[in-house]
Amino acid sequence: MNIVKVIIKTFLGLLVLLLGFYMAYYYISSLDTSNPLILIFSLALIVVGIIILVKVGKSGETIMANFKKENLQEDKSRVEERENFLEKNAKISAEWTKTVEKKDKLRTLEIAAAAEEDQTP
Numbered sequence: 001m002n003i004v005k006v007i008i009k010t011f012l013g014l015l016v017l018l019l020g021f022y023m024a025y026y027y028i029s030s031l032d033t034s035n036p037l038i039l040i041f042s043l044a045l046i047v048v049g050i051i052i053l054v055k056v057g058k059s060g061e062t063i064m065a066n067f068k069k070e071n072l073q074e075d076k077s078r079v080e081e082r083e084n085f086l087e088k089n090a091k092i093s094a095e096w097t098k099t100v101e102k103k104d105k106l107r108t109l110e111i112a113a114a115a116e117e118d119q120t121p
Contacts, residue, residue, distance in 0.1 A: 009056045017049025 023042035027034045 006056055009052060013049050013052030013056060015049075016045055016052060020045030020047075020049055 020042045023038055023045060027036075027038045027042060
């Protein structure tokens with residue numbers, strides 16, 4: 001039921017705001033015959049309409065999502081992505097180290113084999 005109240009308050013704010021603008025237009029369109037109190041009343045209606053709309057907008061009921069929770073979940077997912085990235089990077093680095101060590105051993109064996117071939121008559 002709260003959403004119905006928010007919608008009603010929003011329409012009320014818009015109605016009061018439009019009524020204020022209409023009265024201001026009426027005052028301006030008939031300057032020579034109208035009373036300055038109409039302008040003051042129209043400005044008051046405009047201010048009241050804006051205040052109602054701002055209060056409804058800030059009520060928190062118009063926003064259905066909880067942005068703090070969503071931002072917290074996004075932050076957690078980013079941290080997890082970073083951790084996964086770091087874990088993957090560590091695995092790749094370890095594999096690269098093993099590959100380089102094997103390559104060095106093979107090169108050493110090739111050099112040793114070539115040296116043995118040269119020494120055998």
